[in-house]
Amino acid sequence: MAKGKKDEGRYEAKDGEIGVLVTTERRGIFFGYATAADIARVPDTKTLAVKSCRNAWQWKTAQGFLGLASIGPQEGSKIGARAPESTLTQITSVSRCTPEAIEAWESAQWAR
Numbered sequence: 001m002a003k004g005k006k007d008e009g010r011y012e013a014k015d016g017e018i019g020v021l022v023t024t025e026r027r028g029i030f031f032g033y034a035t036a037a038d039i040a041r042v043p044d045t046k047t048l049a050v051k052s053c054r055n056a057w058q059w060k061t062a063q064g065f066l067g068l069a070s071i072g073p074q075e076g077s078k079i080g081a082r083a084p085e086s087t088l089t090q091i092t093s094v095s096r097c098t099p100e101a102i103e104a105w106e107s108a109q110w111a112r
Helices: 036-040 099-107
Strands: 017-024 029-035 048-056 083-089 091-096
Touching: 017 036, 017 048, 017 083, 017 099, 029 036, 029 083, 036 048, 048 091
Parallel strands: none
Antiparallel strands: 017 029, 017 091, 029 048, 048 083
16 A cells, blocks of 8 residues: 555445546556446547546556556555546556455555
């Protein structure tokens, strides 16, 4: 878990929302929740509305950036504060997160 200020806004996914890791052309890495229907439109639109969006601006895993989808942010990662919803553009990938990764993202404290 990343060190920093405690994030008070733990999000409870609604029916049909999936925890996802999203990457962008400008090397942005984001976590949040989206529906399968919205994800299916990404190849055409290159955009995705993500609820409870957080970004990773530095991460520590031995598994590369996809480790953020499989195990989530680890000690030493720097995770941004939560935005209620963000529209991400220029998307290059959307990866489904494991329950372990979702828990790590939800419990990560934001770093300065």
